[in-house]
Amino acid sequence: MALTSARGWQFRQPSVLPGFGLALGVTLLWLTLIVLIPLSGLAWRSSALGWQTFWSLATDPRTLHALWISFGCAFLAALVNVVFGVMLAWVLVRYRFPGRRVIDAMVDLPFALPTAVAGIALTTLYAPNGWIGAVLAPLGIKIAFTPAGIVVALIFVGLPFVVRTVQPIMEEIDREVEEAAATLGANRFQTVSRILLPDLLPAVLTGFALALARGVGEYGSVIFIAGNLPYVSEIAPLLIVIRLEEFNYPAATAIAALMLMVSFAMLLVINLIQAWSRRRYGYGA
Template sequence: MQAALRSVPLVRRGGVLPGYGLALGFTVLYLGLLVLLPLGALVLKASTLSWEGFVAAVTGPRALAAYRLSFGASLVGAVVNAVFGPVVAWVLARYDFPGKAVLDALVDLPFALPTSVAGIALTAVYSQNGWLGQHLTKWGIQVAFAPAGVAMALTFVGLPFVVRSVQPVLEDLDPRLEEAAAVLGAGRLRTVAWVVLPALFPALLTGFALSFARALGEYGSVVFISGNMPLRTEIVPLLIVTRLEQYDYAGATAIGVVMLGASFMLLLAINALQAWALRGRKR
């Protein structure tokens, strides 16, 4: 038997089905045309600036203010979703109740809803004359046309990424593990900390990264609720569009290169952390 197994040729890692080379070539070509070629053109266009011009374009006061708002509000939105998104996913995965299908569909609504519609809706709710904004204004809280409104909009668009990343893991997580922990004397908080959260951490990290990356590139919903005031509520995508409208193509692409590099490094770091977490679970 062992001799027969030794005589069987090894199958390449591509699988037993044919077409490995063709599929790999198509993948490289497809990603190259859709991703690498446009990004390469972006870098080449920015390279037409001198080093002094590039630094001046990406480090001006208006650009720095836009970086702070975009990255800060995106981080706030991703953190809020990372805290409350798993709660929504837990309810959808573990409980049956009337209207569950409607609630489940509402989670995906930011995916399908045009971002401009979301921005108009948020502005109507949180403006000074809005349903909630008029009451918040009495307490000195301004959401619309303020950085808080930007964070609100970015939280809205990022929620589905966290919920849909965590929900399948919760559905596959065996409830008997939690019951076993309770039988062994673990309390609810300890069971969540030592049984549930370690299993959710890689998926939660993925959802956080996707939510953060989505928020960095958001434009439509933010321009309505932010007010687009330079040095205060202007986000980086809007600044890029403004530079393009002023025919400053090199300056716009320079800021785009900065955002591209920062986003890539952040996603690379989060993916490395996720791989480390998965290796820790397998040990």
């Protein structure tokens, strides 16, 4: 054992790319300042609560419901974004039409727009007296001030993540692969469903993960459209703010820690799936 570990991984490896030590040092320092210290502060604060307190705060029905809304809506929105984001990327990559560049640029708007503006705009549209809300209201469909409204807002902010991760991979698709499928007798539908889409899977997963993460943490746009009714349409980030305003720091910390754990677990799983599929398909390696 001792022998093998001594001959195992070496820190210094001769390389044509110098500066590994320096680069790693700067990276770690940066990550520590920006990410690790705030997060460990959170962990330290919540561990100071003690297990009993933490558990009772965490299992508070209102908290649980807010978490459920946050993750559930983000998940749904990410799913919708995967479907339409891939379609949008497909149209942008595969077809040449007037206005393509404009649409391409518009995809990035949700990145740039202040999320509050997006929230207010969506609320105006989807409220029962708004353009779209007025059409849906007679059908008994209510979007604004319900969890459905949250999903709509999260779809808006998450869309560019899917499009922008899938688009470059789609552009690299080899025409010959499609032609090969055609010569083997595959029709267009079979080529798309059995060759092209599976090939995009790793990129789609990345886009999904990014959109999901963005949705879970989204605050600005959601609070305008959600209506923020406790036990109905209240998201976890909002509940944190509410607890803070009540000077109830332990509760705020507990919710934050829970969100952190769930998010981390989900992203880790997605990353593992990606790593596995990447290895299999031979990207990069």
